[in-house]
Each structure stands twice: as C-alpha cells, then as structure tokens.
Amino acid sequence: MAESLIITGTSKQEKYESLLPQIKALVEGESDYIANISNIMSALKFGMNWFWVGVYFVKDLSPALSKGEGEIKKELVLGPFQGPIACTRIAFGKGVCGTSWKEKKTIIVEDVELFPGHIACSSLSKSEIVVPAFDKKGNVTLVLDVDSEHLATYDETDKHYLEQIVRIIEQL
Numbered sequence: 001m002a003e004s005l006i007i008t009g010t011s012k013q014e015k016y017e018s019l020l021p022q023i024k025a026l027v028e029g030e031s032d033y034i035a036n037i038s039n040i041m042s043a044l045k046f047g048m049n050w051f052w053v054g055v056y057f058v059k060d061l062s063p064a065l066s067k068g069e070g071e072i073k074k075e076l077v078l079g080p081f082q083g084p085i086a087c088t089r090i091a092f093g094k095g096v097c098g099t100s101w102k103e104k105k106t107i108i109v110e111d112v113e114l115f116p117g118h119i120a121c122s123s124l125s126k127s128e129i130v131v132p133a134f135d136k137k138g139n140v141t142l143v144l145d146v147d148s149e150h151l152a153t154y155d156e157t158d159k160h161y162l163e164q165i166v167r168i169i170e171q172l
C-alpha cells in the first residue's frame with residue numbers, strides 16, 4: 001500500500017523541495033513506465049493542487065493519415081493525466097504543447113487567451129506551462145502539460161523544478 005504524499009512548506013519552492021524526493025521514491029523499485037508516469041502526474045496534481053496535470057506522448061500517425069515527412073508523420077497523443085477530460089491529439093506546432101514540441105523548449109503562458117493558437121481543452125484553464133522530454137538523440141518524446149485556473153500561475157521556479165521532474169521521467 002503506497003503512502004500518502006506529505007507536502008511541507010508554504011512557498012512554491014518549499015513545496016517542490018518536499019515533493020521531489022517523494023517523486024523519486026515513488027518510481028524507485030517500479031519498472032513500469034506508464035505506472036510511474038501515472039503516479040508522478042497524481043503527485044503533481046495533488047501535491048501542488050493544480051487544475052490539470054498530464055503528459056502527451058509523441059506518437060506516429062496511423063499510415064492512412066500520414067502524408068508528410070519527419071515530425072509531420074507524428075502527433076501528440078494524450079497519456080496519463082489528472083484532471084478534467086482533455087483533447088486527445090495535438091498536431092506538431094499547434095497550441096502550447098505542439099509549440100513546446102516544435103521549439104524543443106519549456107513554454108510558460110501567463111494568459112492562455114493571449115497565446116496564438118492555444119487549444120482550449122477547458123475554458124477554466126487560464127495559464128499553463130509545458131515542458132518537453134527528450135530521448136538520447138535530442139528528439140522530443142513527450143511533453144508535460146500543467147494547467148491552472150488562475151492567470152500567471154507559473155514562472156521560472158516552476159520551470160526549474162518541472163524540468164527536474166521531466167529529467168526523472170526521461171530516466172524511467
């Protein structure tokens with residue numbers, strides 16, 4: 001039986017500092033990729049009390065849909081998440097997630113309505129941060145998407161810690 005998370009501290013940094021070792025401990029001793037990612041999403045959702053936390057995997061389009069070359073033959077497909085139901089597929093370069101994949105970098109959006117091409121899975125989502133994960137060749141394998149019901153929730157502190165969490169996911 002898994003134990004509950006214990007989050008100490010009041011600042012965002014303190015919460016992440018208490019969460020990180022617990023996330024590492026959660027995945028130690030378990031080799032199943034989806035099980036580990038699922039628990040990390042739950043730890044983030046309930047540890048940080050955010051609206052929506054999940055991953056989108058870079059996957060091959062079915063051959064029938066695939067007309068292009070390179071990344072055009074792939075798309076983001078919803079993976080383990082915590083929160084309301086979400087869009088299942090996102091194209092390369094589309095929305096915040098597709099842009100993070102294309103630009104291979106973390107994107108912080110303070111107001112989703114001001115982000116060109118933002119994909120609104122829920123009208124309650126007001127700000128978000130998306131962090132890409134890479135394979136050893138530098139290809140994006142998935143993006144971690146975190147959404148808030150409040151404006152300007154995410155900043156450089158979130159980028160710092162969420163990138164560390166994504167480094168853990170890359171090692172799974």
Ligand code: SME
Nearest residue numbers: 086095096097118119121
């Ligand atoms: N807002 C994201 C789509 C995913 S959901 O919000 C869960 C985007 O623009 O990529």
